[in-house]
Amino acid sequence: MIVGIPKEIKISESRVGLTESGVRQFVAQGHEVLVETKAGLGCFITDEDYIAVGAKIVDLAKDLYLKSEMIIKVKEPLPQEYDLMQEGQLLFTYLHLAAEPQLAKVLCDKKIQAIAYETIQEKDGSLPLLTPMSEVAGRMSTQVGAFYLQKDHGGKGILLGGVTGVKKAKVTIVGGGVVGVQAAKMAVGLGAEVVILDINHSRLGFLDDLFQGRVQTLFSNAQNLEESVIKTDLLIGAVLVAGHKAPQLITKEMINKMSKGSVVVDVAVDQGGCIATCKPTSHTSPTYEINGVLHYCVPNIPGVVPRTSTYALTNATLPYGLILAKYGLKKALEKQPILKSGINVYNGYIAYQAVAQDLNMEYRPYLN
Numbered sequence: 001m002i003v004g005i006p007k008e009i010k011i012s013e014s015r016v017g018l019t020e021s022g023v024r025q026f027v028a029q030g031h032e033v034l035v036e037t038k039a040g041l042g043c044f045i046t047d048e049d050y051i052a053v054g055a056k057i058v059d060l061a062k063d064l065y066l067k068s069e070m071i072i073k074v075k076e077p078l079p080q081e082y083d084l085m086q087e088g089q090l091l092f093t094y095l096h097l098a099a100e101p102q103l104a105k106v107l108c109d110k111k112i113q114a115i116a117y118e119t120i121q122e123k124d125g126s127l128p129l130l131t132p133m134s135e136v137a138g139r140m141s142t143q144v145g146a147f148y149l150q151k152d153h154g155g156k157g158i159l160l161g162g163v164t165g166v167k168k169a170k171v172t173i174v175g176g177g178v179v180g181v182q183a184a185k186m187a188v189g190l191g192a193e194v195v196i197l198d199i200n201h202s203r204l205g206f207l208d209d210l211f212q213g214r215v216q217t218l219f220s221n222a223q224n225l226e227e228s229v230i231k232t233d234l235l236i237g238a239v240l241v242a243g244h245k246a247p248q249l250i251t252k253e254m255i256n257k258m259s260k261g262s263v264v265v266d267v268a269v270d271q272g273g274c275i276a277t278c279k280p281t282s283h284t285s286p287t288y289e290i291n292g293v294l295h296y297c298v299p300n301i302p303g304v305v306p307r308t309s310t311y312a313l314t315n316a317t318l319p320y321g322l323i324l325a326k327y328g329l330k331k332a333l334e335k336q337p338i339l340k341s342g343i344n345v346y347n348g349y350i351a352y353q354a355v356a357q358d359l360n361m362e363y364r365p366y367l368n
Contacts (some may be wrong), residue, residue, distance in 0.1 A: 001325040002032045004068025006061050007039040010075045012283030014042020014306035015313065017072040017093070018321075020049045027054035031325050034058045034068055042044055056243075065089075073298060074313065082106045090329060092321055094118055094133075095297075097344055098245045098358040099272045107345040108361075110131065112277055113329050117317060119243045119352055120342035129244060129320070131178050132312035136302040138182025138238065138328035141265045142171070145234040146190065148263045148287065154294045156261025158233060161191020172228045174249060174274060175238035176203045179267050181210070183236050188214050195228050214304045220249070229254045237266035237274040243344075243354030244250040252276045259297040260292030270299035330368070340366060 003026055005017045016039050018026070023033045033055045037047055047057045057065040065071065065084035073093035077085065079102070085091070087110050095116035097104045107114050117129035127134075142160075149169065162168040171187040173180045176198035177350065180237030188211065189195045197220040198204055204217040218224045229235055229250060232246035235258070239246050255277045266278040273279070275289050278297045283304055287296050302309035323332045327328060333340050343351045349364035350356040356363030 001328075002034065002067055002069045003057075003313055003321075003325055004058075004071045005033065005035045005039055005046045005062045006064055006071065006073060006081075007036040008042075008074050009036065010076055010300060010303070011314070013075055013300050013303045015074040015300075015303055015310045016040045016043060016045065016306075018318075019043075019189060019311055019314045020053050020055075022047050022281075022318050024051055024053035025318060025322060026325060029322060029326060032056065032258075036064050036127045037060055040310075045204075045266055045310075070321075070325060072317070074254045074303075076100060076103055077106075085110050087111055088113065090324060091115065091351075092117070092317070092324060094270075095344055096270045097355045100245060100268065101359050104345070104350060104355070104359055104361065108348050108350065111348045112345055113343070114345035115324070115329075115334060115339065115342040116344045116352070117215045117342070119354075120320070120338055121242060121345060122338060127178075127315075129316050131238075132227075132316045134178035134304045134311060135182050136305060136309050136312065137267050138179035139186050140301045140305065141179070141238070141267050142186035142190070142234075144301070145171070145236065145263050145265050148294050148296060149261075149279070151261075154261070154287065154289065155263055156233065156259065160187065160234070164184075169229055169233040171195070171196070171234045171236065172232035172238045174225065174240055174253075175198070175268075176207050176217070176242055177238060179238035179240070181207070181237070183238060183267075184215055186210065192234075195232070197224060197228060216367050226247060226254050226257075230257045231263055235262070237264070237268050237270050237278070239274035239358045240271065241354070243352050243358075244359045246274040248272075248274055248276050250275040250277075255293055256291050258291075261294070261298065262292075263294045265296045267301065269297040273297065301317050333366075333368070 072088040104173040146160045149155035194215040
């Protein structure tokens with residue numbers, strides 16, 4: 001199969017779909033890999049690095065899309081890329097379609113075989129291709145929050161862990177999944193006072209055991225959310241419902257009751273956000289203020305640490321990409337049935353029920 005790796009064009013997105021080691025494995029299995037020139041420079045992978053492992057460098061994105069049978073990306077195609085995609089092409093990337101109605105329509109119109117990293121799901125409910133980026137985003141959310149709590153960056157001027165004789169900062173994390181756990185690990189490590197809210201009792205029990213009393217766990221209901229949000233210095237939104245838009249659990253009224261100089265980081269913004277006052281920003285203009293509360297709502301948080309993120313992502317996606325390249329989608333599903341949960345668009349229709357429901361589009365499941 002001819003596999004194309006385009007340069008990401010989202011603002012400040014320096015990740016790339018495959019590392020040079022990933023390309024090497026595709027080439028070793030007999031596939032042709034086309035890499036757009038300078039696609040890897042953001043994470044310090046040069047064209048020469050790709051050439052050394054057998055890739056072919058392509059100067060123009062349109063030529064890469066035209067020649068490739070499968071496109072492997074990091075982020076969803078942007079409007080500038082819509083016309084580049086070829087009818088029936090296989091697309092393997094993060095899509096987050098529930099928040100992207102225009103893209104969903106384009107993928108359907110072009111009958112793209114679109115497989116989303118974020119909805120590939122194991123029987124136990126885990127999301128193996130989302131997990132590495134969730135780990136990065138979770139850790140970054142605390143790091144970013146601590147940065148913006150500094151007075152010179154617009155915050156109230158407090159140190160997350162405090163010092164001897166001085167109160168610690170309060171960190172509230174809404175959602176106890178992978179993002180929430182990683183955010184809490186960082187916050188606890190920095191010495192903050194941490195609260196995690198979730199609706200799953202067994203998950204709360206797991207978190208209690210994991211953190212051994214170093215965090216406060218609370219059942220996520222309106223009262224607990226409001227009381228926690230009002231008192232917090234750093235609020236991290238870490239809610240995920242696979243395939244769906246994120247539910248808006250934090251209201252504007254709650255945010256308005258927070259003290260001035262507090263910081264909000266909504267990691268769920270790429271799925272529409274779980275905080276009512278959040279709207280997508282970018283790494284070039286990451287924050288805005290509402291009623292004195294600083295909001296950081298960058299959809300591609302891991303893009304600011306592209307080398308770590310790219311290598312972690314390739315580690316996770318490579319086995320699935322190799323199977324798709326070797327067998328094509330239909331036969332790949334026989335070899336790796338988990339891939340079926342990743343099919344978001346197929347044969348002109350939305351093939352993932354949660355996405356179809358949120359976009360109010362016709363749902364037609366993939367049928368062998």
